[in-house]
Amino acid sequence: MTADIAKESARPRDFAQGVRDSVPVVVAALPFGFLFGALAVENGLTVFEAVLMSATVFAGASQMVGIDLFGQKVAPWLIVLSILAVNFRHVLYSATTGRRIAHWGPVQRLLGFFLLADPVFAEAERRSETHGRITFGWYMGAALPLYLCWVVEGWLGALFGNLLPDAHALGIDFLLPIYFLGLVMSFRRRSFWLPVVLMSAAVSMLAYSTVGSPWHVSIGAIAGVALAAVMAPNARGREEGS
Numbered sequence: 001m002t003a004d005i006a007k008e009s010a011r012p013r014d015f016a017q018g019v020r021d022s023v024p025v026v027v028a029a030l031p032f033g034f035l036f037g038a039l040a041v042e043n044g045l046t047v048f049e050a051v052l053m054s055a056t057v058f059a060g061a062s063q064m065v066g067i068d069l070f071g072q073k074v075a076p077w078l079i080v081l082s083i084l085a086v087n088f089r090h091v092l093y094s095a096t097t098g099r100r101i102a103h104w105g106p107v108q109r110l111l112g113f114f115l116l117a118d119p120v121f122a123e124a125e126r127r128s129e130t131h132g133r134i135t136f137g138w139y140m141g142a143a144l145p146l147y148l149c150w151v152v153e154g155w156l157g158a159l160f161g162n163l164l165p166d167a168h169a170l171g172i173d174f175l176l177p178i179y180f181l182g183l184v185m186s187f188r189r190r191s192f193w194l195p196v197v198l199m200s201a202a203v204s205m206l207a208y209s210t211v212g213s214p215w216h217v218s219i220g221a222i223a224g225v226a227l228a229a230v231m232a233p234n235a236r237g238r239e240e241g242s
Contacts, residue, residue, distance in 0.1 A: 018141020037157020
């Protein structure tokens, strides 16, 4: 069984399929990477620092929060804590994806979790629904192009972002919430999707007005997960009873 999994993971066509699946994601993420690099330099980071942040953090929303706080003379520990609050959703991603990649080796899983960005998670979930198991070759084909392009886009944005007019005036920064909305809508056929989304949205908005940003992101996510955890056993009980 182990030999079969290793052979399946090493098939070049798995990697090639992953690359093909990554193309729409790479294209969609292009303006975000460029925008981050431009805003990072605008907020006082050097080109090297902007590229280093893209290469080590690899999380667009968290990077945006970080550079916004850098320019406000906020205590370093608060910046780190804020980024962790926004990135908390990746803990939930890892818990879900970990079941799909349990057959990988330890180093493979470590690399896979590092590359587990929002679109990679969405693609991995779709892949598991259609193929049952995620091979390491496919995952690398889907995740590596996004990672490499993200770093390059941040570098280009940092170098040439000053040639772009006011990004906020153009509304380019609004592309990020639109992109996340598209990811959420891609799961609309799943059970409990609507109540979970409504719960997360309501609690997130309430937290935004009471606790503030960026904590509303994690609070809303936890509320949605809690509701799903409560609803799932009840749904199974009704199915077994029928």
